Amino acid sequence: MISLEGRKVVVTGATSGIGLALVRSLHAAKSLILALGRTAEKTGALSGALPGIATFAADVREPDFAKRLLAAAIEQIGGCDVLVNNAGIVWAGPAERATSEKIAELVSINIESPFKVAHEAVAHFKKQGSGHLINVSSIVGLKPRIYSGIYSGTKQALEALSESLRQELARTQVQISCIEPGMTLTELHRGFKEHPMKAMQVTTPLTPQDIADAIVFTMTRPAHVTIANLVILPKDQKT
Numbered sequence: 001m002i003s004l005e006g007r008k009v010v011v012t013g014a015t016s017g018i019g020l021a022l023v024r025s026l027h028a029a030k031s032l033i034l035a036l037g038r039t040a041e042k043t044g045a046l047s048g049a050l051p052g053i054a055t056f057a058a059d060v061r062e063p064d065f066a067k068r069l070l071a072a073a074i075e076q077i078g079g080c081d082v083l084v085n086n087a088g089i090v091w092a093g094p095a096e097r098a099t100s101e102k103i104a105e106l107v108s109i110n111i112e113s114p115f116k117v118a119h120e121a122v123a124h125f126k127k128q129g130s131g132h133l134i135n136v137s138s139i140v141g142l143k144p145r146i147y148s149g150i151y152s153g154t155k156q157a158l159e160a161l162s163e164s165l166r167q168e169l170a171r172t173q174v175q176i177s178c179i180e181p182g183m184t185l186t187e188l189h190r191g192f193k194e195h196p197m198k199a200m201q202v203t204t205p206l207t208p209q210d211i212a213d214a215i216v217f218t219m220t221r222p223a224h225v226t227i228a229n230l231v232i233l234p235k236d237q238k239t
């Protein structure tokens with residue numbers, strides 16, 4: 001098992017839900033963390049709660065965001081050993097209700113930004129001779145669900161990138177993993193008309209900590225082991 005202490009970890013979407021639970025775990029394990037949040041107000045609250053943590057405030061859609069994120073990691077925590085590509089949004093509903101703006105927003109935040117971050121991270125890892133990219137996808141990245149075609153499509157794109165990169169880098173010291181959570185109680189579903197537990201008929205959803213634990217497991221395997229994919233579901237989630 002690889003120790004987390006002193007490991008330089010960059011986490012996007014660190015101010016809420018899964019990202020926040022992960023950053024708390026990494027902080028407790030004495031990792032060097034660069035946490036990305038959308039606004040300085042949110043990252044300020046995070047550094048107040050977790051002393052010693054480095055933060056970076058930006059919208060992932062900003063031009064050159066990915067390049068600036070890696071530069072901030074080098075400047076603030078001395079590099080990047082692990083990058084958790086976690087920031088994302090969801091939308092669900094009948095197809096005719098999706099506006100072209102909403103489709104563009106999902107594609108931009110869930111595909112374009114994590115793809116750019118992945119490519120910057122891989123370039124950095126190849127140069128330093130090691131590193132671990134962990135993409136946070138979704139169970140619907142493997143198995144689409146009704147009313148979730150756009151969101152599923154964005155996560156399937158992330159699955160495709162992850163698997164292609166894993167094959168490309170299989171003979172190097174660069175690790176590529178993709179995590180597929182099921183229904184997890186976070187802020188992600190705040191715009192939903194129907195509670196996600198009801199929509200997905202789940203009685204006991206996952207907690208953000210359940211997924212943070214799975215990500216920590218993924219990033220602490222020995223060098224000869226790759227967790228290529230990790231599906232984590234509430235016990236009673238069927239779809």
Ligand SMILES: NC(=O)c1ccc[n+]([C@@H]2O[C@H](COP(=O)([O-])OP(=O)(O)OC[C@H]3O[C@@H](n4cnc5c(N)ncnc54)[C@H](OP(=O)(O)O)[C@@H]3O)[C@@H](O)[C@H]2O)c1
Nearest residue numbers: 013015016017018038059060087088138183184186187188
């Ligand atoms: N919750 C689930 O059931 C579930 C299931 C499968 C997969 N996932 C995936 O898990 C990841 C984390 O989601 P979560 O459930 O933890 O949701 P969350 O609580 O809403 O957290 C999402 C994080 O991403 C950030 N973010 C979103 N858009 C951003 C932007 N344009 N610029 C900068 N930051 C942005 C959010 O910042 P703000 O707080 O500022 O918006 C927040 O920190 C997502 O990729 C999601 O698709 C979640």
